[in-house]
Amino acid sequence: MAALTRVVARQRAEMDRLQDLAATAAVLERAKGAVMAQRGCTPDAAQDELHRRAQTARRTLLEECWITLGSLAAPQHTEPAAPSADAPERRSMPQQAADEIDAAALGRLSRALVRVGGPQDLARTLLDHLAPDVGADAVMIYARLPGGGLDLVGHAGIDETLADQWGRVPPVSGIAARVALESGRPCWLEDVDKDAQRYLLIGEPARRWPTRAWLPVVTGESADVAVGVLRRREGPFTPRVREHLLAVAQLCAGPLRTSDVRRPTAAGAAADAMRTMFDRLPVSAVLLSPLRSASGHVEDFRIDAATRMTSDARGRSGPELVGLRFLECWPEMAGEPLWQGCLRTLAGDEPFEGEPFALQQMIAGFSELSTYSARAARLDDGLVVSWVRHDPSDRQEQRLADVQRLGNLGWVTWNLVTGEGNWSSQVFAILGRDPARGVVPLAGLPRLALPEDVPVLARSVGELVRHGQPCDVPFRFVTRDGVRHLRVVAEAVPDAEGTPVEVHGFVQDLTAQRNAELALVASERAMLTQHGVLQAERTAAARLQEALLPLPKQPVRLAGLRVDIAYLPAQSDLSVGGDWFSAIELPDGDALFVVGDVAGHGLGAVAAMALLRFTAKGMIITGSSLTGALSRLNALLLHSRDPHGSATMMLARYSPGEHRLVWAQAGHPPPLLLRAGEARYLERPYGMLLGATDAPRYEESEVLLEPGDRLLLYTDGLVERPAESIDQGLERLARAAARRGPDGPAPLEQLLGAVLEPDGRDDVCVLDIRLPQDGER
Numbered sequence: 001m002a003a004l005t006r007v008v009a010r011q012r013a014e015m016d017r018l019q020d021l022a023a024t025a026a027v028l029e030r031a032k033g034a035v036m037a038q039r040g041c042t043p044d045a046a047q048d049e050l051h052r053r054a055q056t057a058r059r060t061l062l063e064e065c066w067i068t069l070g071s072l073a074a075p076q077h078t079e080p081a082a083p084s085a086d087a088p089e090r091r092s093m094p095q096q097a098a099d100e101i102d103a104a105a106l107g108r109l110s111r112a113l114v115r116v117g118g119p120q121d122l123a124r125t126l127l128d129h130l131a132p133d134v135g136a137d138a139v140m141i142y143a144r145l146p147g148g149g150l151d152l153v154g155h156a157g158i159d160e161t162l163a164d165q166w167g168r169v170p171p172v173s174g175i176a177a178r179v180a181l182e183s184g185r186p187c188w189l190e191d192v193d194k195d196a197q198r199y200l201l202i203g204e205p206a207r208r209w210p211t212r213a214w215l216p217v218v219t220g221e222s223a224d225v226a227v228g229v230l231r232r233r234e235g236p237f238t239p240r241v242r243e244h245l246l247a248v249a250q251l252c253a254g255p256l257r258t259s260d261v262r263r264p265t266a267a268g269a270a271a272d273a274m275r276t277m278f279d280r281l282p283v284s285a286v287l288l289s290p291l292r293s294a295s296g297h298v299e300d301f302r303i304d305a306a307t308r309m310t311s312d313a314r315g316r317s318g319p320e321l322v323g324l325r326f327l328e329c330w331p332e333m334a335g336e337p338l339w340q341g342c343l344r345t346l347a348g349d350e351p352f353e354g355e356p357f358a359l360q361q362m363i364a365g366f367s368e369l370s371t372y373s374a375r376a377a378r379l380d381d382g383l384v385v386s387w388v389r390h391d392p393s394d395r396q397e398q399r400l401a402d403v404q405r406l407g408n409l410g411w412v413t414w415n416l417v418t419g420e421g422n423w424s425s426q427v428f429a430i431l432g433r434d435p436a437r438g439v440v441p442l443a444g445l446p447r448l449a450l451p452e453d454v455p456v457l458a459r460s461v462g463e464l465v466r467h468g469q470p471c472d473v474p475f476r477f478v479t480r481d482g483v484r485h486l487r488v489v490a491e492a493v494p495d496a497e498g499t500p501v502e503v504h505g506f507v508q509d510l511t512a513q514r515n516a517e518l519a520l521v522a523s524e525r526a527m528l529t530q531h532g533v534l535q536a537e538r539t540a541a542a543r544l545q546e547a548l549l550p551l552p553k554q555p556v557r558l559a560g561l562r563v564d565i566a567y568l569p570a571q572s573d574l575s576v577g578g579d580w581f582s583a584i585e586l587p588d589g590d591a592l593f594v595v596g597d598v599a600g601h602g603l604g605a606v607a608a609m610a611l612l613r614f615t616a617k618g619m620i621i622t623g624s625s626l627t628g629a630l631s632r633l634n635a636l637l638l639h640s641r642d643p644h645g646s647a648t649m650m651l652a653r654y655s656p657g658e659h660r661l662v663w664a665q666a667g668h669p670p671p672l673l674l675r676a677g678e679a680r681y682l683e684r685p686y687g688m689l690l691g692a693t694d695a696p697r698y699e700e701s702e703v704l705l706e707p708g709d710r711l712l713l714y715t716d717g718l719v720e721r722p723a724e725s726i727d728q729g730l731e732r733l734a735r736a737a738a739r740r741g742p743d744g745p746a747p748l749e750q751l752l753g754a755v756l757e758p759d760g761r762d763d764v765c766v767l768d769i770r771l772p773q774d775g776e777r
Contacts (some may be wrong), residue, residue: 027065027114028047028050028061028065028254029253029254029255029257029258030065030110030113030114030251030254030255031046031050031064031065031068031254032046032047032050032253032254033046033110033113033250033251033252033253033254033255034068034106034110034251035049035050035068036250036251036253037106037247037248037250037251043218043253043257050064050065050068053068105129105133105244106244106247106248106251108129109125109126109129109248109251110251112125112128112129113125113251113252113254113255116255117259118154118259119141119143119153119154119256119259120153120154120155120156121154122141122154122252122255122256122259123139123140123141123154123155123156124139124156126139126156126227126229126248126252127139127156127157130229130245130248133244134229134231134237134241134244134245135231135233136157136229136230136231137157137209137230137231137232137233138155138156138157138158138209138228138229138230139154139155139156139157139227139228139229139230140152140154140155140158140166140177140202140227140228140230141153141154141155141225141226141227141228141256142169142177142181142225142226142228143224143225144178144181144223144224144225144226146380148171148178148351148377148378148379148384149168149169149170149171149379149384150168150169150175150177150178150226151167151168151169152166152167152168152169153225157230158203158230159470162202162203165280166202168277169277170277170278170281170285170287170379170384171351171377171378171379171384172200172281172283172285172375172377172384172386173351173353173375173377173386174198174199174200174283175199175200176189176195176199176201176212176214176228177214177226177228178226179199179214180214180215180216180223180226181216181223181224181225181226183216184216184222184223185216186213186214186215186216186242186245186246186249187213187214188212188213188236188237188242189201189211189212189213189214190210190211190235190236190237192206192207192210195212200282200283202228202230205493205504207493208232208491208493209230209231209232210231210232210233210234211230211231211233211234211235211236211237212228212229212230212231213228213229213237213242213245214226214227214228215227215228215229215245215246215248215249216249217249217250217252217253217256218253219253219256219257220257225252225256227248227249227252229245232494232498233496234496235496278305278306278307279307279308279318281307281309282309283307283309283386283388284307284309284310284311284372284386284387284388284389285306285307285310285384285385285386285387286303286305286306286307286310286321286326286384286385286386287303287304287305287306287379287382287383287384288301288302288303288304288326288342288382288383288384288385289301289302289304289381289382290302290346290381290382290383291325298343298346300325300326300327300328301325301326301327301342301382301383302323302324302325302326303321303322303323303324303325303326303329304322304382305322306318306319306321306322312329312330313329313330313331313332314329316329336357337354337355337357338352338354338357338374338376338385341354341374341376342376342383342385345376345377345378345383346378346383348378349378351375351376351377351378352374352375352376352377353375354373354374354375354376355373356371356372356373357371357372357373357374371389372387372388372389373387373388374386374387375387404424404426405426407508408426408430408508408509408512409426409430409506409507409508409509410423410424410425410426410427410428410429410430410506410507411423411424411427411504411505411506412424412427412439412488412490412503412504412505412506412507413502413503413504413505414439414441414442414502414503415501415502416442416465416492416500416501416502416503417501417502419441420439421439421440421441421442422439423439427507430484430486430507430508430509431448431477431479431486431507432479432480442461442465442503443461443465445457445461445488446458446461448475448477449475449476449477450475450476450477450478450483452476453474453475453476456473456475457473457475457488460472460473464490464491464492464500464503465492465500465503466500467500468491468492468494468498468500469492470489470490470491470492471488471489471490471491471505472487472488472489473487473488474486474487474510475487475488484509484511485509485510485511485513485514485515486507486508486509486510486511487507487508487510488505488506488507488508489505489506489508490503490504490505490506491503491504491505551565551567552565556583558583558584558585558591558654559585559589559590559591559654559655559656560656560771560772561591561654561656561769561770561771562769562770562772563583563593563767563768563769563770564747564748564767564768564770565581565583565766565767565768566748566749566752566764566765566766566768567579567581567764567765567766568717568752568756568763568764568765569763570601570717570762570763578596578597578598578599578600578601578605578606578608578609578647578763579596579597579598579609579715579717579763579764579765580594580595580596580597580598580609580612580613580765581593581594581595581596581713581765581767582594582613582616582617583767584617586620586621586653587621589656590653590654590655590656591653591654591656592617592620592651592652592653592654593651593652593653593654593713593767593769594613594616594617594649594650594651594652595649595650595668595713595714595715595765595767596609596612596613596616596647596648596649596650596668596715597647597648597649597668597715597716597717597763597765598612598645598646598647599645599646599647600645604645608637608640608645608647611636611637611640612633612636612637612647612649612690615632615633615636616629616633616649616651619632619633620651620653625700626651626652626653626662626663626664626698626700627664627698627699627700629651630649630651630664630666630687630690630696630698631696631698633649633666633690634666634688634690634691634692634693634694634696635694637690637691638691638694645691646689646690646691646692647666647689647690647691648665648666648667648668648689648690648715648716649665649666649667649668649690650663650664650665650666650668650671650713651663651664651665652671652713654705654769658704659704659705659706659771660702660703660704660705661702661703661704661705661711662700662701662702663682663685663700663701663702663703664685664687664698664699664700664701665684665685665687666687666688666689666690666696666698667687667688667689667690667692668687668715668716669714669715669716669719669726669730670682670683670684671711671712671713672711672712672714672733672734672737673703673709673710673711674709674710674711674712674737674738674745675706675708675709675710676708677738677740678738679734679735679737679738680734681730681734682701682703683701684701685698685699685700685701686698686699687699705771706771707771707772707773707774708771708772708773709770709771710737710745710768710769710770710771711769711770712733712737712766712767712768712769713766713767713769714733714764714765714766714767715763715764715765715766716762717762717763717764717765718733718752718755718756718764718766719732719733719755720762721757732755733755736751736754736755737751739754748766748768751768752764752766
């Protein structure tokens with residue numbers, strides 16, 4: 001106990017030491033960020049400045065860091081230090097009042113950053129402080145991946161669906177965050193119409209955030225993280241706001257360095273992640289892996305991922321292209337500038353930006369010559385090639401109409417100021433409304449739903465109009481064709497003060513999907529009920545069979561014979577079978593052996609097995625002959641509860657004084673006799689299947705057993721296999737039985753292992769009867 005106590009004490013001391021080191025490192029990084037924001041210097045210069053201040057004031061480095069962070073809220077009246085050579089560009093028109101406001105805000109933010117635990121926590125903290133300071137409505141933090149792509153490591157103010165869609169961005173052109181990281185300069189997006197022509201804007205519609213700022217953050221030797229500040233406010237960023245955001249980006253360097261957001265990605269893992277992302281990208285792009293010759297020369301590229309908008313000259317698109325070769329899909333590209341650009345990009349690190357070129361493509365089932373602009377960027381050992389097709393506006397409108405028709409959805413718009421609305425023609429078709437009657441006002445939309453769905457829809461519409469909360473609500477609507485299941489998705493567009501002034505969205509008909517879901521639920525319930533019934537029947541049949549057909553654990557001695565018994569139920573069936581046996585000594589000293597197989601499985605087969613087993617024994621014990629017993633059993637089976645039931649059976653009576661075995665059969669396989677190392681089947685006497693006819697004929701046959709003989713009585717599961725004749729199974733059993741080991745013939749267990757299939761076999765019942773040699777036990 002004392003030793004354990006000392007170990008625990010040492011571990012606690014080590015944990016305290018590690019926690020102190022972690023806290024010290026976090027405070028140092030945030031203080032360095034504060035000095036970088038104040039002086040516009042590099043991280044190393046900021047750390048040197050903190051060391052110099054601590055030595056001058058005779059304080060520890062940690063004390064100086066806390067003093068630096070605590071003094072940020074105070075107005076700064078000192079002259080700013082001259083920027084270093086590698087510092088980002090600073091403002092040229094300082095204003096004292098703006099300085100005081102920036103310093104106070106930066107001080108509050110810096111103190112909050114001390115408690116930040118990771119990129120996601122950082123994004124929430126930034127939004128909390130930038131919302132009142134610069135009017136920020138959302139924050140996104142992207143980390144650069146080794147191959148040039150982006151990974152969304154933190155976000156606040158955006159929904160999880162949008163975060164999932166833009167969580168992993170491949171190295172394609174038109175991403176503002178990548179532009180900021182590659183140039184090392186902030187990217188200010190202040191005009192939606194112009195920015196949409198140059199960039200792929202995050203979020204739909206693009207006017208959700210009219211102004212955006214993407215700020216590079218240096219966490220190592222270069223800018224590896226981009227912080228995005230998105231605003232619903234229109235208008236450019238003022239010089240003071242730009243300067244404030246640049247200082248905030250420098251403050252973020254410390255927390256981002258301690259959290260180590262840069263994560264290497266293997267080429268294989270990148271390909272898997274890209275396939276998921278490529279399915280969601282609204283561009284034409286492929287992920288390529290080089291195929292090299294023995295000399296290392298690139299002969300072609302393998303397509304590892306492709307977006308659904310990508311198609312080749314034969315009309316294959318999206319996943320159909322995965323695994324094919326680039327020149328197989330676009331043979332006309334060999335020797336073209338795009339091909340040469342891919343080779344140069346693969347050999348170096350500079351992306352390729354190609355001039356517009358013409359390409360023959362399959363569009364809507366027709367081959368068309370279209371104009372494209374292509375770009376290639378390196379991703380680890382592969383390439384991401386993307387291109388944009390320059391389509392006319394009428395084709396875009398036609399595709400939009402096709403999307404609405406095929407998706408059974410239509411767009412809706414309401415102006416909350418004027419009360420006017422605008423619907424696409426598909427919405428009128430979904431609601432069965434005459435376009436001449438006009439658009440239903442947004443406030444009147446809930447009245448279209450069934451009474452049970454009105455409260456939820458009305459509440460969502462109210463939240464949308466009053467507070468700008470997005471709306472995504474299913475509801476039911478009655479038409480002349482019956483009840484239809486609809487879904488309305490909408491979001492509000494606010495003005496400069498944040499008041500919702502317009503609503504955009506769509507209405508979708510989900511009736512077919514909902515009906516399929518309800519049918520699937522009903523089918524699953526029926527399957528579960530049927531499974532329960534079958535399981536209960538199987539359990540009852542198994543217990544009944546175990547009670548009616550107990551298996552001996554040791555070989556049975558009957559009339560001087562040694563009898564080994566094996567019963568193996570089917571492995572491929574869920575029900576219990578009807579194979580059975582009986583081995584008893586009769587009152588006169590003879591032995592009776594019976595093997596039978598009732599057709600079918602389940603409780604009916606078990607009941608028929610019990611009827612035949614006990615009746616056969618009773619008839620023989622009361623003096624009936626073998627053939628007479630078979631005739632009566634046939635009549636009994638014909639008049640049983642299942643008139644279509646049938647069974648095979650073999651009866652054998654052994655007299656020990658004469659070593660004589662008399663036997664009869666009803667459609668059953670013949671016994672196998674093993675004598676002096678040779679195996680042969682006994683010739684079957686005439687006998688018809690039980691339950692086949694009401695006028696059967698049965699005959700008897702006999703054989704004299706000799707000491708050392710071995711006789712196998714079995715059911716057909718031992719010799720039958722799918723897709724082969726029973727003769728092949730009989731030959732296989734005879735060969736296995738005749739095979740001798742060092743200790744003589746193989747025992748029953750070994751014989752079964754050599755004959756039976758490991759899977760998929762039927763029920764098997766075997767009686768292994770041996771007449772011992774003189775003096776053998």
